[in-house]
Amino acid sequence: MRNKKVFLLMGLLLVALAATAVFVIRYQKRVHQPEVIEPEVFEKLKVDPDLIIGLWRSGSMYYRYNADGTGLTWDAAEDIKEEEASHFTWTVDKTLFTHLHKMEISDAIIPKQYHITKLTLQTLAYEDEFGVTAVFEKVE
Structure with a gap:
């Protein structure tokens, strides 16, 4: 029972980390990349x-x-x-x-x-x- 809780907790942690990484990569403006004037x-x-x-x-x-x-x-x-x-x-x-x-x-x-x-x-x-x-x- 304890192993299931640990695996479930680790799975939730991985999902949260993946969601955070997607947010940072997609939505955060990168300082080193200037806005392109079309x-x-x-x-x-x-x-x-x-x-x-x-x-x-x-x-x-x-x-x-x-x-x-x-x-x-x-x-x-x-x-x-x-x-x-x-x-x-x-x-x-x-x-x-x-x-x-x-x-x-x-x-x-x-x-x-x-x-x-x-x-x-x-x-x-x-x-x-x-x-x-x-x-x-x-x-x-």
Whole structure:
């Protein structure tokens, strides 16, 4: 009789563990996997890349986008001026906004991609693959 109770208790414990594992795997959002922005959300949208050209600021961060697809970025909070800025190239395809940052020491290229969510004469807003939004105001 005691063995039956032990086996029954172990069986219930295994069922509870299996149910917990299914819940954790299925329903818990994984921190290491960013939310995917589905491409069809952006298929109908298209931005005018000419509106991006110029100097943009968000807090102490500055981005200068040139007409030839090159750019500069610097953080005034770190006492960096435009002459000391990091160089990058940029492209826009519909709403996909790509920055290719060149590392100074190793000449490695670091790609960063964003989806433009708003672009006007005075405002540039975009979102990265992790859902982080940046909003810039045009300086010049």
